[in-house]
Amino acid sequence: MSDSPVSCTIDLTVDGKQVGMLRVPRSSNLAGWSNLWIPIVSVANGEGPTALVIGGVHGDEPEGQIAALNLARELQPEHVAGRVIVIPCASPEASRAYTRLWPSGANLNRSFPGSPTGPADEQLAHFLSTELFPLADVIVDIHSGGRNALHLPWSEMHWVDDATQRRQMVDGMLAWNTDWCCVYIDIGGTGLLVGEAERQRKIVVSTELGGGGHVTAEIHRLAASGLANVLRHVGVLEGEVVVREKPPTILMATELDNYLLAPESGLFETLVDLGQRVEAGQPVGRMHFLERLDREPETVYAKTGGIVCVVRAVATTEQGDSIVVVARAGERSELD
Numbered sequence: 561m562s563d564s565p566v567s568c569t570i571d572l573t574v575d576g577k578q579v580g581m582l583r584v585p586r587s588s589n590l591a592g593w594s595n596l597w598i599p600i601v602s603v604a605n606g607e608g609p610t611a612l613v614i615g616g617v618h619g620d621e622p623e624g625q626i627a628a629l630n631l632a633r634e635l636q637p638e639h640v641a642g643r644v645i646v647i648p649c650a651s652p653e654a655s656r657a658y659t660r661l662w663p664s665g666a667n668l669n670r671s672f673p674g675s676p677t678g679p680a681d682e683q684l685a686h687f688l689s690t691e692l693f694p695l696a697d698v699i700v701d702i703h704s705g706g707r708n709a710l711h712l713p714w715s716e717m718h719w720v721d722d723a724t725q726r727r728q729m730v731d732g733m734l735a736w737n738t739d740w741c742c743v744y745i746d747i748g749g750t751g752l753l754v755g756e757a758e759r760q761r762k763i764v765v766s767t768e769l770g771g772g773g774h775v776t777a778e779i780h781r782l783a784a785s786g787l788a789n790v791l792r793h794v795g796v797l798e799g800e801v802v803v804r805e806k807p808p809t810i811l812m813a814t815e816l817d818n819y820l821l822a823p824e825s826g827l828f829e830t831l832v833d834l835g836q837r838v839e840a841g842q843p844v845g846r847m848h849f850l851e852r853l854d855r856e857p858e859t860v861y862a863k864t865g866g867i868v869c870v871v872r873a874v875a876t877t878e879q880g881d882s883i884v885v886v887a888r889a890g891e892r893s894e895l896d
């Protein structure tokens with residue numbers, strides 16, 4: 561018997577296509593008795609793996625929400641061997657507000673593994689961790705840089721210790737068929753959705769598909785084609801797996817020195833563009849001080865040579881905010 565206060569209105573164990581809601585209890589000034597409803601779709605057809613696809617963990621990342629919405633609407637049981645569960649937008653109020661965080665200030669991607677007695681974001685995280693993740697063989701969590709960062713469009717993974725899981729995650733990452741694939745570390749704290757999914761030994765596939773507050777048609781196409789190809793690759797969706805002719809560029813952002821943070825609060829000027837190769841010691845940005853015309857801008861230098869893979873998209877910057885990420889160009893063989 562689950563100790564979660566969150567409920568699901570559909571039975572995920574039966575075949576066919578079902579559309580329902582996750583219901584997260586909440587209480588507000590204007591509605592003492594209320595539920596946050598999060599749409600969920602299950603498309604199941606007999607034997608096969610289960611894939612859980614999640615978009616919109618962050619509200620200002622529409623790429624994954626739209627790809628997952630299209631998948632949820634179009635997918636029919638006859639296309640599936642196994643089960644595909646789709647939550648197109650895990651943070652609907654944040655999506656409506658086009659913000660990274662929930663209106664409460666919670667970051668759902670810092671709420672895992674969650675708690676049945678915590679605030680709504682932790683209750684949802686707990687339900688996902690204890691009720692949905694255990695059903696899944698593959699968990700796809702689609703992100704982008706949101707409003708605050710421009711990323712090279714990539715699929716990504718953490719370097720997990722379990723060699724079998726790691727190989728499966730590498731193959732899943734490559735199956736998105738992005739030009740760039742990134743192995744990264746989390747410098748933002750704990751509580752990631754993918755972290756809990758990795759801990760449960762799932763095949764975790766994630767992305768950072770651009771960002772900067774807007775989405776190009778090319779990125780929408782990449783979100784849709786990559787998602788479908790990953791589902792084909794794991795055997796849950798019908799159709800031929802598409803293999804890239806040219807191998808992707810591997811980005812290794814696995815050292816703290818890859819992540820350049822603002823030394824002071826100010827107005828950020830980038831001196832580099834996405835995809836540009838830089839040397840260690842090369843200036844990558846400058847912090848300007850609106851209140852100090854007498855003061856020279858503070859230059860930020862690359863600590864390592866490599867490829868610029870993230871540039872801050874918002875000029876107004878606080879001390880410690882990420883401004884540029886420089887990744888080492890890795891070899892495909894490093895991932896074996």
Ligand SMILES: [Zn+2]
Nearest residue numbers: 618621703704
């Ligand atoms: Zn995100």
